[in-house]
Amino acid sequence: xxxxxxxxxxxxxxxxxxxxxxxxxxxxxxxxxxxxxxxxxxxxxxxxxxxxxxxxxxxxxxxxxxxxxxxxxxxxxxxxxxxxxxxxxxxxxxxxxxxxxxxxxxxxxxxxxxxxxxxxxxxxxxxxxxxxxxxxxxxxxxxxxxxxxxxxxxxxxxxxxxxxxxxxxxxxxxxxxxxxxxxxxxxxxxxxxxxxxxxxxxxxxxxxxxxxxxxxxxxxxxxxxxxxxxxxxxxxxxxxxxxxxxxxxxx
Amino acid sequence: xxxxxxxxxxxxxxxxxxxxxxxxxxxxxxxxxxxxxxxxxxxxxxxxxxxxxxxxxxxxxxxxxxxxxxxxxxxxxxxxxxxxxxxxxxxxxxxxxxxxxxxxxxxxxxxxxxxxxxxxxxxxxxxxxxxxxxxxxxxxxxxxxxxxxxxxxxxxxxxxxxxxxxxxxxxxxxxxxxxxxxxxxxxxxxxxxxxxxxxxxxxxxxxxxxxxxxxxxxxxxxxxxxxxxxxxxxxxxxxxxxxxxxxxxxx
DNA sequence: CGATACTTTGACGAATATCAATCGCAGTGG
DNA sequence: CCACTGCGATTGATATTCGTCAAAGTATCG
Numbered sequence: 001x002x003x004x005x006x007x008x009x010x011x012x013x014x015x016x017x018x019x020x021x022x023x024x025x026x027x028x029x030x031x032x033x034x035x036x037x038x039x040x041x042x043x044x045x046x047x048x049x050x051x052x053x054x055x056x057x058x059x060x061x062x063x064x065x066x067x068x069x070x071x072x073x074x075x076x077x078x079x080x081x082x083x084x085x086x087x088x089x090x091x092x093x094x095x096x097x098x099x100x101x102x103x104x105x106x107x108x109x110x111x112x113x114x115x116x117x118x119x120x121x122x123x124x125x126x127x128x129x130x131x132x133x134x135x136x137x138x139x140x141x142x143x144x145x146x147x148x149x150x151x152x153x154x155x156x157x158x159x160x161x162x163x164x165x166x167x168x169x170x171x172x173x174x175x176x177x178x179x180x181x182x183x184x185x186x187x188x189x190x191x192x193x194x195x196x197x198x199x200x201x202x203x204x205x206x207x208x209x210x211x212x213x214x215x216x217x218x219x220x221x222x223x224x225x226x227x228x229x230x231x232x233x234x235x236x237x238x239x240x241x242x243x244x245x246x247x248x249x250x251x
Numbered sequence: 252x253x254x255x256x257x258x259x260x261x262x263x264x265x266x267x268x269x270x271x272x273x274x275x276x277x278x279x280x281x282x283x284x285x286x287x288x289x290x291x292x293x294x295x296x297x298x299x300x301x302x303x304x305x306x307x308x309x310x311x312x313x314x315x316x317x318x319x320x321x322x323x324x325x326x327x328x329x330x331x332x333x334x335x336x337x338x339x340x341x342x343x344x345x346x347x348x349x350x351x352x353x354x355x356x357x358x359x360x361x362x363x364x365x366x367x368x369x370x371x372x373x374x375x376x377x378x379x380x381x382x383x384x385x386x387x388x389x390x391x392x393x394x395x396x397x398x399x400x401x402x403x404x405x406x407x408x409x410x411x412x413x414x415x416x417x418x419x420x421x422x423x424x425x426x427x428x429x430x431x432x433x434x435x436x437x438x439x440x441x442x443x444x445x446x447x448x449x450x451x452x453x454x455x456x457x458x459x460x461x462x463x464x465x466x467x468x469x470x471x472x473x474x475x476x477x478x479x480x481x482x483x484x485x486x487x488x489x490x491x492x493x494x495x496x497x498x499x500x501x502x
Numbered sequence: 503c504g505a506t507a508c509t510t511t512g513a514c515g516a517a518t519a520t521c522a523a524t525c526g527c528a529g530t531g532g
Numbered sequence: 533c534c535a536c537t538g539c540g541a542t543t544g545a546t547a548t549t550c551g552t553c554a555a556a557g558t559a560t561c562g
Contacts, residue, residue, distance in 0.1 A: 072400075074400060074401070074403075074404045076404070076408060076409070076490060077490055080408040080409075081408070082403055082404040082407040082408045084400050084403055084404075095389070095393055096393050096396060096397055099389065099390045099393045099394075100393070100394070100397065100494075104397050104400060104401075105400055124382075124386065127382040127383075127385050127386045128382045131375075131378040131379045131382070131385065132378075134378050134382065134385045134386070134389070135375065135378045135385070137389050138346070138350065138385070138388050138389045138392055139350045141389055141392035141393050141396060142346055142347050142350045142351070142392050143350075143351070144396050145347060145392060145395050145396050145399060146347055146351065146355050148396060148399040148400065148403060149323075149325060149335050149355060149356055149399065150325070150355075151403055152325075152333055152335055152399060152402055152403050152406060153325045153327070153333040153335075155403060155406050155407045155451065156333040156406045156448075156450075156451030157327060157331040157332070157333045157451060158327070158331075159517085160517075160518075191539090191540065191541090192540075192541065192542095193539095193540075193541095197407075199407075200406065200407030200408060201518075201519090202518070202519050202520075203540095203541090204518090204519075204520075204521095204542085204543085205517085205518055205519070207541065207542060207543085208518095208542090208543090211542085221541080223527080223528095223540085223541095224539090224540070224541095239327060239328055243351075410549085411549080411550075442507090442508065442509090443508075443509065443510095444507095444508075444509095452550075452551085453550070453551050453552075454508095454509090455510090455511085455550090455551070455552075455553095456549085456550055456551065458509065458510060458511085459510090459511090459550095462510085472509085474508080474509095474558095474559065474560080475507090475508065475509095475559095
């Protein structure tokens with residue numbers, strides 16, 4: 001729960017943003033780049049386990065993930081938890097809080113995390129003067145909706161094995177697309193308890209389900225992470241194929 | 252599957268839009284009203300059971316529900332179906348299709364349905380010249396996301412009884428907020444098969460679960476509909492309270 | 503009147519949860 | 533260095549929830 005979290009002055013200039021260099025992100029115009037550079041107020045560094053946002057918060061800020069992993073979740077009163085989605089570099093955090101009064105979900109860091117901080121107050125200026133960026137924000141919100149649709153289908157209608165295969169394949173795809181697959185084999189930074197809370201299953205049943213995937217040679221479970229050995233095998237078990245994502249916006 | 256569906260020339264002038272009179276929708280400026288009136292290309296009338304959009308479509312259009320009920324869903328290859336959300340008057344349909352290449356979900360009419368048709372091509376003009384409306388679109392997308400978050404929590408972590416109570420309370424709330432509660436007791440236009448596909452349960456188990464809610468005096472099941480007898484009783488079983496929704500945009 | 507779609511019910515089986523341990527590893531303090 | 537602690541992973545036994553199968557009842561509609 002308690003962990004290091006601190007805001008620091010801007011360190012990464014937007015003009016040399018390491019993410020923007022990746023070919024999956026759409027290029028900015030000079031005007032857009034200037035605006036975003038001004039929009040950005042600093043960075044937030046958070047250690048694993050740190051709570052970034054909490055359900056009920058009224059946040060002054062919006063964030064973009066610059067590096068690291070995090071996850072969004074909700075809980076019921078008695079503590080049952082449901083993970084809603086994972087956040088990787090390029091993902092926007094806290095748009096809901098900027099539009100409704102209070103955050104309806106919580107966000108927690110999974111790995112050491114760096115977030116770019118934006119001021120919610122200035123969001124309307126973005127809409128007034130940068131329709132391209134405004135369009136991008138809607139695009140990002142619609143993409144999140146698409147992902148949630150697929151998760152809902154998964155939790156509602158896929159078997160435990162299909163669900164687990166879908167999730168791990170999905171996470172691998174997200175990692176790949178956020179530029180984390182340079183060095184060959186990727187390790188997803190998740191615990192089995194976290195996977196269980198994403199799949200809507202108990203920890204015990206999740207363990208037994210992951211074991212089946214491991215026995216099929218599709219994954220290998222490590223200390224607190226999951227190595228993907230056979231991505232297309234996972235997709236095949238899940239009955240799912242990722243979209244070939246085209247150019248993607250981010251802020 | 253096959254059913255009546257036809258587009259007709261504009262009949263309801265936006266300036267006298269019956270929805271806009273409801274106090275839950277935010278007022279337009281004159282310029283916004285002019286734009287939307289031009290943006291609108293006509294209306295679509297659909298009988299119950301009609302397919303409005305299908306997964307994989309490339310739709311030229313965006314829609315707003317003017318009257319009636321519909322639902323969004325996805326299916327797996329073997330036919331398993333998951334209902335994602337319901338659509339009531341004021342809801343936007345097809346924004347995803349306007350931003351990504353293909354629709355990722357299907358939409359079907361539940362009752363006689365009237366949709367306002369907008370042209371996807373002209374969406375960018377909206378962003379360029381009407382930042383207020385652009386902001387509204389993002390707001391609507393973020394609200395859909397909030398709803399999906401709650402559904403995911405429900406399907407993943409609530410028991411069958413809690414889930415059913417949540418869903419029916421939620422639908423009652425949506426009906427109320429879209430101005431359908433004038434005449435006292437509302438009948439939700441759903442079948443048990445549809446509820447089952449929303450909750451992620453089998454029809455048989457759904458039937459037995461709804462029976463329990465009926466035995467508690469919270470609902471009454473009718474021919475193909477559900478009458479809500481005790482809304483706060485449902486919320487209590489579900490462990491959920493609706494947000495007091497403030498002013499709401501629509502297009 | 504038959505056809506169809508929706509609802510209801512009981513019996514049974516499969517999927518998943520809960521309970522209760524145990525094991526291994528990393529960090530911590532003596 | 534070592535005992536201790538806590539978290540995560542694992543396992544087997546048992547209980548519960550939920551799905552499937554089969555059948556029948558009921559309303560609507562042409």
